[in-house]
Amino acid sequence: LAKTTQPISMDSYEGQEVNITCSHNNIATNDYITWYQQFPSQGPRFIIQGYKTKVTNEVASLFIPADRKSSTLSLPRVSLSDTAVYYCLVGDKGYSTLTFGKGTMLLVSP
Amino acid sequence: GAVVSQHPSWVICKSGTSVKIECRSLDFQATTMFWYRQFPKKSLMLMATSNEGSKATYEQGVEKDKFLINHASLTLSTLTVTSAHPEDSSFYICSAKLDRNTEAFFGQGTRLTVV
Numbered sequence: 001l002a003k004t005t006q007p008i009s010m011d012s013y014e015g016q017e018v019n020i021t022c023s024h025n026n027i028a029t030n031d032y033i034t035w036y037q038q039f040p041s042q043g044p045r046f047i048i049q050g051y052k053t054k055v056t057n058e059v060a061s062l063f064i065p066a067d068r069k070s071s072t073l074s075l076p077r078v079s080l081s082d083t084a085v086y087y088c089l090v091g092d093k094g095y096s097t098l099t100f101g102k103g104t105m106l107l108v109s110p
Numbered sequence: 111g112a113v114v115s116q117h118p119s120w121v122i123c124k125s126g127t128s129v130k131i132e133c134r135s136l137d138f139q140a141t142t143m144f145w146y147r148q149f150p151k152k153s154l155m156l157m158a159t160s161n162e163g164s165k166a167t168y169e170q171g172v173e174k175d176k177f178l179i180n181h182a183s184l185t186l187s188t189l190t191v192t193s194a195h196p197e198d199s200s201f202y203i204c205s206a207k208l209d210r211n212t213e214a215f216f217g218q219g220t221r222l223t224v225v
Contacts, residue, residue, distance in 0.1 A: 034213060043114075043203045043216030044154070087153070098144055098205065098214055100154040 004088045009105040018075045020104050022088030025069045030092045033064060033071045038085045038103070047086075048073070075106075083108045112138045114206050116217035123194055123224055131189045131220045133204030139184035140206035144214065145177075148201040160187055194224040 005023040012018045024033070032051050036044035048055055050062040050071070061074040075082060085103040113136040123129045133143060142161050146154040158174075160166035160181035168174045176198075178190040187206075191198055201221055205214040 036216075041201065041219060041221065043116075043205070043219045046213045046215065049213055099156055100146075102153050 004090055004101045006086075006088055006101060006104045008102065009107065011107050011109065012078055013109050014079055015077050018078050018082070018106060018108075020073045020075075020086055020088075020106065021070055022073070022090075023070045024088070024090045027068050027090050028092070031068075031090050032092065033062065033068075034089045034091075035060070035062065035073045036087045036089065036100075038087065044087060044100075078106075078108045080108050080110065082106065112136075112206075112208065112215045114140075114204065114215045114217040116202075116204055116220050118220060119218060120221040121223070123222070125195055125224055126193055128190055128192045129194055129222060131191075131202055131204075131222070133187045133189070133206065133217050135185045135206045135215070138206075138208045140187075141184065141209055142207045143181055143187040144205045144207075145179060145187070145189050146203045146205070148203060148219075154203060157189075191222065194222070196224045198222065199224045 034049040035047040037047050038044040048057055048060050048062045050064055052064050055062045063072040085105050087100050087103040115134045115136055117132045144159050145157045148154045156169050157172045158166040158168045158179050160179050162181050162184050166179040176192055181187040201219050203219045205216040207214045
């Protein structure tokens with residue numbers, strides 16, 4: 001599985017847009033990029049998955065440049081409840097295994 | 111999304127006893143289930159991957175005789191921590207996939223405290 005690198009932490013304020021970038025320089029042709037959110041003492045929650053260009057759903061957007069060596073999770077107008085750890089995972093869609101990196105701790109302040 | 115339920119949510123046990131944690135996919139049949147443990151302020155560490163009806167595949171460094179995994183049906187996998195010790199205290203999380211092309215759904219986790 002491709003290794004991922006994310007910022008350890010990020011700070012933001014309510015109402016702002018937050019962009020979390022993940023580097024995955026050795027991503028393979030069959031690999032997809034998936035983001036999960038985790039609150040303390042809870043299991044991770046799926047946010048979004050993409051392969052290339054841009055993917056958008058009701059909670060986030062995922063931007064993937066043409067070389068696919070990085071990706072950016074965009075959270076529009078964050079609220080206090082978006083304070084959580086965000087994990088970027090890269091692997092084939094079959095995900096024979098799911099390996100988590102260190103994640104990004106996002107703190108949203110009033 | 112699909113629902114994965116873990117039971118119990120938390121458990122306290124005495125050192126030397128065994129504890130069983132259940133992971134159920136409530137509204138889908140899971141061909142593959144994963145078990146993780148997570149220490150405070152750390153990331154999830156994959157312990158093993160199990161496919162229904164076959165033996166689990168353990169990650170390097172995980173004792174399969176200590177952490178028994180049984181994926182007996184398409185909706186249930188169990189993790190038994192045998193002869194638990196205080197260092198086994200952790201947050202255990204399971205996840206399940208319907209098939210190769212779907213994302214994994216996670217249970218709410220089980221907090222194990224061994225005293």
